[in-house]
Structures are given as structure tokens and as C-alpha cells.
Amino acid sequence: MPNSLINLQPLSQPPNQADLLLTHEAIHSFVHRTPVMRNHSLNVMASCSLHFKCENFQRIGAFKMRGAVSAALRLTEEERSQGLATHSSGNHAQAVALTAKLLNIPAHIVMPHDAPKVKVAAVEGYGASITYCENTPAEREKTLKKVVAKTGAAFIHPFNDYGVIAGQATAAMELIEDVEAALDIVMAPVGGGGLMAGTALAARYFSLQAVAWGAEPRKVDDAARSLQSGKIEVNETNFTVADGLRTNLGERTFEVIHKRVPKILVVSEEEIVHAMRQIWERMKIIIEPSCAVPFAAVLRYPEMFEGKEVGIILTGGNVDVDKLPF
Amino acid sequence: MPNSLINLQPLSQPPNQADLLLTHEAIHSFVHRTPVMRNHSLNVMASCSLHFKCENFQRIGAFKMRGAVSAALRLTEEERSQGLATHSSGNHAQAVALTAKLLNIPAHIVMPHDAPKVKVAAVEGYGASITYCENTPAEREKTLKKVVAKTGAAFIHPFNDYGVIAGQATAAMELIEDVEAALDIVMAPVGGGGLMAGTALAARYFSLQAVAWGAEPRKVDDAARSLQSGKIEVNETNFTVADGLRTNLGERTFEVIHKRVPKILVVSEEEIVHAMRQIWERMKIIIEPSCAVPFAAVLRYPEMFEGKEVGIILTGGNVDVDKLPF
Incomplete structure (x- = not known):
């Protein structure tokens, strides 16, 4: 940090x-x-x-690293202490994982079970927990909600x-x-x-x-x-x-x-x-x-x-x- | 220039x-x-x-551009005015061709007739004249000697x-x-x-x-x-x-x-x-x-x-x- x-x-x-x-x-x-x-x-x-x-x-x-850090720094210290969460199989997943690592807080990433191994390895390399789901938008959202409910982590949206x-x-x-x-x-x-x-x-x-x-x-x-x-x-x-x-x-x-x-x-x-x-x-x-x-x-x-x-x-x-x- | x-x-x-x-x-x-x-x-x-x-x-x-320019600038103005010559199918050919272009003098490049088209195109793009030869060291040397004898161009060795x-x-x-x-x-x-x-x-x-x-x-x-x-x-x-x-x-x-x-x-x-x-x-x-x-x-x-x-x-x-x- x-x-x-x-x-x-x-x-x-x-x-x-x-x-x-x-x-x-x-x-x-x-x-x-x-x-x-x-x-x-x-x-x-x-x-x-x-x-x-x-x-x-x-x-x-x-560039996704910029948005992830900007969003994470807007959380209160209490919110942030519960960690960050998102669903992504791409650059945003890595951005959230590295942001959490730099802030010394947990990251919970929902990824489709068929995500490329190299992307999974990169996210794991930053110390994030990965939860796998079926590769449909509905399943990703559902799994993310479960992860957020269980961990209290703050969802970082990839763009909106x-x-x-x-x-x-x-x-x-x-x-x-x-x-x-x-x-x-x-x-x-x-x-x-x-x-x-x-x-x-x-x-x-x-x-x-x-x-x-x-x-x-x-x-x-x-x-x-x-x-x-x-x-x-x-x-x-x-x-x-x-x-x-x-x-x-x-x-x-x-x-x-x-x-x-x-x-x-x-x-x-x-x-x-x-x-x-x-x-x-x-x-x-x-x-x-x-x-x-x-x-x-x-x-x-x-x-x-x-x-x-x-x-x-x-x-x-x-x-x-x-x-x-x- | x-x-x-x-x-x-x-x-x-x-x-x-x-x-x-x-x-x-x-x-x-x-x-x-x-x-x-x-x-x-x-x-x-x-x-x-x-x-x-x-x-x-x-x-x-x-990096070959550095050596080609350094060698060309050591020629007398008279030598240089006859142009530069070399044999190469690689980066040195492009370096000599661009050096000559920047000095506003001719470049004569000997290339094997089976050189990759992209390399030939790059050398041509700098305005050099290309002479093709068989792809053996002996043929390259022989062709280069002929080109130098005919044009009076100065040979720029790729390294020695x-x-x-x-x-x-x-x-x-x-x-x-x-x-x-x-x-x-x-x-x-x-x-x-x-x-x-x-x-x-x-x-x-x-x-x-x-x-x-x-x-x-x-x-x-x-x-x-x-x-x-x-x-x-x-x-x-x-x-x-x-x-x-x-x-x-x-x-x-x-x-x-x-x-x-x-x-x-x-x-x-x-x-x-x-x-x-x-x-x-x-x-x-x-x-x-x-x-x-x-x-x-x-x-x-x-x-x-x-x-x-x-x-x-x-x-x-x-x-x-x-x-x-x-």
C-alpha cells in the first residue's frame, strides 16, 4: 500500500x-x-x-486499474475492510484483485468456470479468492450476490x-x-x-x-x-x-x-x-x-x-x- | 538530413x-x-x-541504425557522394538504406533473391536500389564487389x-x-x-x-x-x-x-x-x-x-x- x-x-x-x-x-x-x-x-x-x-x-x-482504485478509495474504511468483489473474466478482475492486494484487503472474484487459465492464474497470483459459476450473465450476477452477502465485500462495477x-x-x-x-x-x-x-x-x-x-x-x-x-x-x-x-x-x-x-x-x-x-x-x-x-x-x-x-x-x-x- | x-x-x-x-x-x-x-x-x-x-x-x-550512421559519417564528402552499399537481407540493409536517404545519397543493397518480401519492401521504401543474387556468402560478396565497382559506392560492413x-x-x-x-x-x-x-x-x-x-x-x-x-x-x-x-x-x-x-x-x-x-x-x-x-x-x-x-x-x-x- x-x-x-x-x-x-x-x-x-x-x-x-x-x-x-x-x-x-x-x-x-x-x-x-x-x-x-x-x-x-x-x-x-x-x-x-x-x-x-x-x-x-x-x-x-x-487501464482498468485506474477505475478500480478510484472506486475502492471512495468506500468508507469500514466498507473497504470487508474487501472488494466483482464478476469478470477479463482485465477488470485483475484490476480489482491487485487493488485489493495493494490495500491489504480481501478480493472475491466471480469467474466463469471456463475462463482462460492464464486469466485465472493472474487473479490468483494477486491473492484473490475465486468463485466459479456457469458462464451466463444471470449466473454471474446470482453468484456475485451470494458472495457479497456472505463476505460483506463491496461490489466494484466494471464501468457503470x-x-x-x-x-x-x-x-x-x-x-x-x-x-x-x-x-x-x-x-x-x-x-x-x-x-x-x-x-x-x-x-x-x-x-x-x-x-x-x-x-x-x-x-x-x-x-x-x-x-x-x-x-x-x-x-x-x-x-x-x-x-x-x-x-x-x-x-x-x-x-x-x-x-x-x-x-x-x-x-x-x-x-x-x-x-x-x-x-x-x-x-x-x-x-x-x-x-x-x-x-x-x-x-x-x-x-x-x-x-x-x-x-x-x-x-x-x-x-x-x-x-x-x- | x-x-x-x-x-x-x-x-x-x-x-x-x-x-x-x-x-x-x-x-x-x-x-x-x-x-x-x-x-x-x-x-x-x-x-x-x-x-x-x-x-x-x-x-x-x-540498433543497426546507429552503426550505419556512424560509419557513413566517417566517409569523406567525396566518398559519401557516390552512395553507400552493403549486402544484407536483414536490419543492416534497412539501416544503410535509411542512412543514405537521410544523407540524400544513393544506397545499393545486395539481397538474396529469396529474401522475405517484407524486408525487400522496407528497403525499397527508403529508396534504395536492390541487386538480387543467389543466397550464398560467395555470391553475395561477388555481387557486392560488382555493384561497388560499377557505382563507386562505399561498402558499409555490418559489424567488422x-x-x-x-x-x-x-x-x-x-x-x-x-x-x-x-x-x-x-x-x-x-x-x-x-x-x-x-x-x-x-x-x-x-x-x-x-x-x-x-x-x-x-x-x-x-x-x-x-x-x-x-x-x-x-x-x-x-x-x-x-x-x-x-x-x-x-x-x-x-x-x-x-x-x-x-x-x-x-x-x-x-x-x-x-x-x-x-x-x-x-x-x-x-x-x-x-x-x-x-x-x-x-x-x-x-x-x-x-x-x-x-x-x-x-x-x-x-x-x-x-x-x-x-
């Missing part, structure tokens, strides 16, 4: 500028300040000036929580601060919307001119359709190579995104894999397919980006190198 | 401290100052403190050249400068020996205590055997996943390595692939198999490294993602 623990107030509405500054101050000793990387070849390819915020180098290999949104916002805050140029556009991929909502708030409060745009696989374009219809739309399939983006928006993330994100661009599976490959080959960094979605959109809609200063959050680097899409 | 071109003197003996300082000053506007990265999980795994110099983020994706050695030394110079701790050991993989010789000279002149150790695949352990016998030994096979390390030492690299490198550790193919995978999965960066050899040695001989401050040059990131060893 970092030496001086800063407690944060619970949020009953979207974080404002002061909330975000306090959040960044509170979480910074728990997370890495990840680098912003640039690449000449990709700039030429995209006819714009790209700035990549490398959350693939974040602790646990993804203002505290989580405030934590995810800190990635774009650092990006905006670290780029010398004034960004025109800041982009994030959209899954449950925690990162997108946070990115939009960071752009609103810490950039003079940047707009926050989202990007989504066409196969799971619930957020793009939600923006158009003005209500939360849901995905009818979850088939996409960008496995971090299959989730639908929640009420709280939709509230922020609807108000503050003017545009969500959609791209095909082929475009995602192509963009991912370009980033691997040119930048020599490992990113998850989900991260490649905003860059895929830059390549797909060049007229929107030409000559602009564009920031992109690279969300994570946890891929199974035995199962690459190329 | 950078605004102010600094010409360097030819070297008729191994570079000394002043030569290395001048080299670094002259080449720095042609190359990236690559970051030094650290990783907590790998430190725990290796029971030592590791500092990775990320030349996979270098221009052309490998004091100017190239001086350029490669700058990677370890930056590593030593950028690491706050006093390094105990600086490691490089050994192919033709240009990087190893340069690393040893950098340790000698810019570190109070660091020793320079090499690492080699057991399958092509010519340098380790050369150290023992006191003369240049050659490899009987070139089968290793670390395709950048198949070359034998040259007289000039051996001269430096024999004098200044006390130890070259050897590792198995399995150990190389395992180490490469750990770096990919934990650090989220793409490295060539050759780069993984020093880290494989750290894992193979833990008693030599326990508790030490260890610098490792990650040499490059140009891998074919369709043909990974895992």
Missing part, C-alpha cells in the same frame, strides 16, 4: 473538474504514469499527427459507476497534459463506456478544444446506435475480435456519453485486425484488438482526421499470443 | 572514450533516444533488477568496422547514462559482434563498475568458443530461432571482445523462446528472438545475477508476426 492513503468522496453524479483532479492525485501512487508514444510511419499512413497513450504498459496490462468513470478519465488527463500540441480529437474504444465517458470528461475539463470521439466494432455497435436513438441500445451478437468491447452501455456511462460524445465511428473486423497489425509492426508494442479500433477508424475515415492532432488511448495489452488474429 | 552535419574521423583502431563521445554527438540527430524500460514481474522472476534498453523502438526497428562498433556503443552509453543505479552488468547478444564490442567499450569508458557480458544461442556459440580458444571459431550450423545471431565474429569485433568481454553465456533454443515470450507477455513489447537471448541467460544462470543491477540491450523488433515461435 502506498504510504499516504487519500480517501475520496463517493460520487452521486458525473465527476467534475475538481473531482477528476482529486482522483488523479489519489490514484497516482497505485498506477503507472504510462508513456505517450508516437510513430512517424503511422502518422504518414493516417495523414495526421497521432499520440498514443500506452495503457498496455499500465499495471495489470490495462461514477467513481470508476473518474478513474478511467485520468488516462486522457495525462495524455492531454503530456502532449505539447493542443489535441483536436481524443479517441477511445467503447465497451461498457467507462473509459469513453471518462475520456469525454477529461477533454471537457482539461483541453481547450479537444472533442472526444468513440470507436466501435460494427458487430457490436450498441453505443453508436444509442447515440442516434437517444436511449441505451443493446448488441444482438457478441462476435467481434475486439473482445473487450462486447458489453452494452450502462445508464451512467450512457448519460455522460450522450451528453459529451458527438461521434462514435464504426469499423469492420478486417479493419480492426489490419489496424492492430500496423500498430504491432510499426510501433513494436503489443496491444489488444480492442485498442486498435480507434486507429482503425482513423484509417477508415481519413477526411475526418487529416492534419489534426489526434490522441488515442491504447487500452491494454493482454492478448493470448497463441491465438492471434493474424 | 539533420541541419548540421557533423563529420567524423575514420578509425584505424578501436574507438576510445573521446571517439565514442564524438560519435554520439554526431549520430544523435539521425537516431531515436530510445527509452529504458523496467518490469516488476520480470525482476521478481529473475531475482535481480533489470533495465532494458529498447532498441526495438529505434528507427528501422533495430571500428566506425560501426563506435555507433553500436552508443546504445549502451545511453543505457548507462539513463539508469540511476550503478549497473553491475551490461548484456548484449552476440552475432557478428558489433554490438557486443561497442557495449564492452561503453562499459569500459562510461561506467565505474559494469562488466559487459555476452549471450549466445548454444547452436551458434562461435563467440563463446572463440573466447575460450583465443581465436575466431566458426559455427557449423546456422539453425537457431535467434536469426540475428548466426554470423561469426570478425577480426575487429573479436579483437575488442577478446580483450574486454570476460564472459559469454550460452542458452538453448527452448530457453530463448521462453524468455522471448516472458518479455512479450509481461512488458507488452515486440522483440526479435535474438533480443531474448541475454534475458534467457539471466534466467538460466540465476546465481550469477542475483541482487545485481543488470542492463540488457533489446536489439530490435522486426519479427514476422505470421511466423512466431509460439
Whole structure:
């Protein structure tokens, strides 16, 4: 645990500028300040000036660490002492497990019994207790409720929580601060919307001119359709190579995104894999397919980006190198 | 071309401290100052403190750019005006091609007709002329001689050249400068020996205590055997996943390595692939198999490294993602 623990107030509405500054101050000793990387070849390819915020180098290999810490620090000491709980088979599970370890409290993670062994091992490696369940949303929720009832642990939602949104916002805050140029556009991929909502708030409060745009696989374009219809739309399939983006928006993330994100661009599976490959080959960094979605959109809609200063959050680097899409 | 071109003197003996300082000053506007990265999980795994110099983020994706520029800047203006030439199907070809492009002079590259298309395309992308030949050492040399005779271009040797050695030394110079701790050991993989010789000279002149150790695949352990016998030994096979390390030492690299490198550790193919995978999965960066050899040695001989401050040059990131060893 970092030496001086800063407690944060619970949020009953979207974080404002002061909330975000306090959040960044509170979480910074728990997370890495990840680098912003640039690449000449990709700039030429995209006819714009790209700035990549490398959350693939974040602790646990993804930005999710920011939101988990931000949410945990908003619990009272008494709540926190009972531990943290969540259901996830992905990066959020690792984020909650490591957050609990750093706070020296228990973590209880509900995972489907068929979760990849490497993910299970990572969560176990942080000392979390795992409860297995059937791999359906209903069973996960039911099992989580049981675990929470039994342990008294606090549920940390993966995205639909203002505290989580405030934590995810800190990635774009650092990006905006670290780029010398004034960004025109800041982009994030959209899954449950925690990162997108946070990115939009960071752009609103810490950039003079940047707009926050989202990007989504066409196969799971619930957020793009939600923006158009003005209500939360849901995905009818979850088939996409960008496995971090299959989730639908929640009420709280939709509230922020609807108000503050003017545009969500959609791209095909082929475009995602192509963009991912370009980033691997040119930048020599490992990113998850989900991260490649905003860059895929830059390549797909060049007229929107030409000559602009564009920031992109690279969300994570946890891929199974035995199962690459190329 | 950078605004102010600094010409360097030819070297008729191994570079000394002043030569290395001048080299670094002259080449720095042609190359990236690559970051030094650290990783907590790998430190725990290796029971030592590791500092990775990320030349996979270098221009052309490998440290070879340093040596090529250093050699080219030692030519007279008249020599240089005729262009640069080399034979290579790998990173050195790209390094010479880009160096020539930046100096606004021609590049003539001899490549085997069965060289990977992606490598050919990269060299063509820098505007170099390619001459194809049969894929044997004799044919390459013969074709190169013809090209040099016809064009008057200056041959830039991939490693057996004091100017190239001086350029490669700058990677370890930056590593030593950028690491706050006093390094105990600086490691490089050994192919033709240009990087190893340069690393040893950098340790000698810019570190109070660091020793320079090499690492080699057991399958092509010519340098380790050369150290023992006191003369240049050659490899009987070139089968290793670390395709950048198949070359034998040259007289000039051996001269430096024999004098200044006390130890070259050897590792198995399995150990190389395992180490490469750990770096990919934990650090989220793409490295060539050759780069993984020093880290494989750290894992193979833990008693030599326990508790030490260890610098490792990650040499490059140009891998074919369709043909990974895992």
C-alpha cells in the first residue's frame, strides 16, 4: 500500500473538474504514469499527427486499474475492510484483485468456470479468492450476490459507476497534459463506456478544444446506435475480435456519453485486425484488438482526421499470443 | 538530413572514450533516444533488477541504425557522394538504406533473391536500389564487389568496422547514462559482434563498475568458443530461432571482445523462446528472438545475477508476426 492513503468522496453524479483532479492525485501512487508514444510511419499512413497513450504498459496490462482504485478509495474504511468483489473474466478482475492486494484487503472474484487459465492464474497470483459459476450473465450476477452477502465485500462495477468513470478519465488527463500540441480529437474504444465517458470528461475539463470521439466494432455497435436513438441500445451478437468491447452501455456511462460524445465511428473486423497489425509492426508494442479500433477508424475515415492532432488511448495489452488474429 | 552535419574521423583502431563521445554527438540527430524500460514481474522472476534498453523502438526497428550512421559519417564528402552499399537481407540493409536517404545519397543493397518480401519492401521504401543474387556468402560478396565497382559506392560492413562498433556503443552509453543505479552488468547478444564490442567499450569508458557480458544461442556459440580458444571459431550450423545471431565474429569485433568481454553465456533454443515470450507477455513489447537471448541467460544462470543491477540491450523488433515461435 502506498504510504499516504487519500480517501475520496463517493460520487452521486458525473465527476467534475475538481473531482477528476482529486482522483488523479489519489490514484497516482497505485498506477503507472504510462508513456505517450508516437510513430512517424503511422502518422504518414493516417495523414495526421497521432499520440498514443500506452495503457498496455499500465499495471495489470490495462487501464482498468485506474477505475478500480478510484472506486475502492471512495468506500468508507469500514466498507473497504470487508474487501472488494466483482464478476469478470477479463482485465477488470485483475484490476480489482491487485487493488485489493495493494490495500491489504480481501478480493472475491466471480469467474466463469471456463475462463482462460492464464486469466485465472493472474487473479490468483494477486491473492484473490475465486468463485466459479456457469458462464451466463444471470449466473454471474446470482453468484456475485451470494458472495457479497456472505463476505460483506463491496461490489466494484466494471464501468457503470461514477467513481470508476473518474478513474478511467485520468488516462486522457495525462495524455492531454503530456502532449505539447493542443489535441483536436481524443479517441477511445467503447465497451461498457467507462473509459469513453471518462475520456469525454477529461477533454471537457482539461483541453481547450479537444472533442472526444468513440470507436466501435460494427458487430457490436450498441453505443453508436444509442447515440442516434437517444436511449441505451443493446448488441444482438457478441462476435467481434475486439473482445473487450462486447458489453452494452450502462445508464451512467450512457448519460455522460450522450451528453459529451458527438461521434462514435464504426469499423469492420478486417479493419480492426489490419489496424492492430500496423500498430504491432510499426510501433513494436503489443496491444489488444480492442485498442486498435480507434486507429482503425482513423484509417477508415481519413477526411475526418487529416492534419489534426489526434490522441488515442491504447487500452491494454493482454492478448493470448497463441491465438492471434493474424 | 539533420541541419548540421557533423563529420567524423575514420578509425584505424578501436574507438576510445573521446571517439565514442564524438560519435554520439554526431549520430544523435539521425537516431531515436530510445527509452529504458523496467518490469516488476520480470525482476521478481529473475531475482535481480533489470533495465532494458529498447532498441526495438529505434528507427528501422533495430540498433543497426546507429552503426550505419556512424560509419557513413566517417566517409569523406567525396566518398559519401557516390552512395553507400552493403549486402544484407536483414536490419543492416534497412539501416544503410535509411542512412543514405537521410544523407540524400544513393544506397545499393545486395539481397538474396529469396529474401522475405517484407524486408525487400522496407528497403525499397527508403529508396534504395536492390541487386538480387543467389543466397550464398560467395555470391553475395561477388555481387557486392560488382555493384561497388560499377557505382563507386562505399561498402558499409555490418559489424567488422571500428566506425560501426563506435555507433553500436552508443546504445549502451545511453543505457548507462539513463539508469540511476550503478549497473553491475551490461548484456548484449552476440552475432557478428558489433554490438557486443561497442557495449564492452561503453562499459569500459562510461561506467565505474559494469562488466559487459555476452549471450549466445548454444547452436551458434562461435563467440563463446572463440573466447575460450583465443581465436575466431566458426559455427557449423546456422539453425537457431535467434536469426540475428548466426554470423561469426570478425577480426575487429573479436579483437575488442577478446580483450574486454570476460564472459559469454550460452542458452538453448527452448530457453530463448521462453524468455522471448516472458518479455512479450509481461512488458507488452515486440522483440526479435535474438533480443531474448541475454534475458534467457539471466534466467538460466540465476546465481550469477542475483541482487545485481543488470542492463540488457533489446536489439530490435522486426519479427514476422505470421511466423512466431509460439
